[in-house]
Amino acid sequence: xxxxxxxxxxxxxxxxxxxxxxxxxxxxxxxxxxxxxxxxxxxxxxxxxxxxxxxxxxxxxxxxxxxxxxxxxxxxxxxxxxxxxxxxxxxxxxxxxxxxxxxxxxxxxxxxxxxxxxxxxxxxxxxxxxxxxxxxxxxxxxxxxxxxxxxxxxxxxxxxxxxxxxxxxxxxxxxxxxxxxxxxxxxxxxxxxxxxxxxxxxxxxxxxxxxxxxxxxxxxxxxxxxxxxxxxxxxxxxxx
Numbered sequence: 444x445x446x447x448x449x450x451x452x453x454x455x456x457x458x459x460x461x462x463x464x465x466x467x468x469x470x471x472x473x474x475x476x477x478x479x480x481x482x483x484x485x486x487x488x489x490x491x492x493x494x495x496x497x498x499x500x501x502x503x504x505x506x507x508x509x510x511x512x513x514x515x516x517x518x519x520x521x522x523x524x525x526x527x528x529x530x531x532x533x534x535x536x537x538x539x540x541x542x543x544x545x546x547x548x549x550x551x552x553x554x555x556x557x558x559x560x561x562x563x564x565x566x567x568x569x570x571x572x573x574x575x576x577x578x579x580x581x582x583x584x585x586x587x588x589x590x591x592x593x594x595x596x597x598x599x600x601x602x603x604x605x606x607x608x609x610x611x612x613x614x615x616x617x618x619x620x621x622x623x624x625x626x627x628x629x630x631x632x633x634x635x636x637x638x639x640x641x642x643x644x645x646x647x648x649x650x651x652x653x654x655x656x657x658x659x660x661x662x663x664x665x666x667x668x669x670x671x672x673x674x675x676x677x678x679x680x681x682x683x
Contacts, residue, residue, distance in 0.1 A: 450574035452480035452559070454503065456567050461507075462637075462658040463630040465568040466600060467534075468545035470633060473626035476547075478562040478575055486560055490552060498581035499549050501564075504574045505541035513537045518638060519596075528595060545569060546581050603646060603673030605631045614679045623661045630660065631667060631674035644669060 456476035458464045465471050478501070480486050493499070517535040519525050530538055550563040562578070605628045607615060614620050634646055636656060644651035651669045658665055659682065666678040 448576060450481070450504070450576060451483075451486070451578075452478055452575050454478045454501070454564075454567070454569055454571075454573045454575050456569055456571045456573075457626060457661055458567075458569070459571050460659060461570065463635045463660055464570055465630075465633065465635075468547050468566050468568040470566070470568065470600075471626070471629040472548075472565055473629050474565065474567045475550075476564045476567040476569065476571075478564060478578070479556075479558075480560045480562070482559045487554060490554075490560065490562075493578075493580065494549065494552050496549060496580040498546055499562075499564075500579040500581055500586075501545045501547055501569070501575060502577040502579070503543045503545070503569060504576060505536040505538070505543055506574050507570045507572065508536050508541060513539050513541070525595065532594065542576070543569070546586070600633050601646070602632050603634060605674050605676070606670065606672060607676045608678075611676065611679050617681075619681055620663060620679055623663060626660065627663075627665055627676065627679075630658075631676070634674070646673060 454476050455478075457474060465474055513530065514535065514537045515530055516526075517528055517530050517533050517537070519528055519533060519535075536543065545568055547567050548565045550565055553561040553563065607624075615624055634641060635658070640656070644654045646669055652671065653668055655666060655668045655677070657667070662682050664678075664680040664682055665676060666680075667674050667676045669675075
């Protein structure tokens with residue numbers, strides 16, 4: 444059966460590590476990526492008229508997971524613990540067959556890109572270097588189900604105000620940091636920390652105030668702390 448499937452390309456995104464990857468596609472417009480298709484002469488024809496669609500489905504492999512076997516029961520992320528959720532009732536990457544599905548915006552197609560066609564995407568929630576199995580057009584009349592409920596997911600993820608300290612204003616104006624400011628803001632607005640950290644240090648809890656965390660994105664080391672209003676960025680350092 445495995446012989447029936449082989450990747451059509453690799454998705455290169457701004458997310459080089461798991462920290463900060465959106466929990467769902469479409470949450471961050473700055474979450475961009477480029478799907479680099481393999482060098483197959485048939486792909487040019489296979490993409491005919493795809494650019495007429497605003498969004499596409501990307502079917503990919505969770506090939507970057509390093510935690511071994513799949514988990515039948517998972518604990519979804521969030522400040523309020525939710526346990527005992529079956530993996531088939533979740534979007535956890537640790538599945539019997541590690542396949543993912545994301546609806547993303549198709550910005551443009553570069554047919555003349557070096558060593559293979561490139562699809563430029565936004566609203567991506569996929570780790571850099573992920574293998575892609577297939578793409579399909581998103582059809583609003585069929586893919587959007589009116590009246591659908593969200594099961595055990597009772598609310599959307601909270602969105603916090605993100606602030607920056609005065610001490611890093613110069614960094615925010617540098618040529619390398621300025622273009623990434625919007626991405627950093629969107630990443631922190633949805634509190635991208637692992638479930639264990641979110642539940643131990645909830646954003647609004649008094650004992651969490653001043654607790655510091657860090658992550659890396661686009662060649663930058665971003666250090667931030669929990670503040671009363673939400674995530675507060677205190678330092679941005681360019682990595683060597």
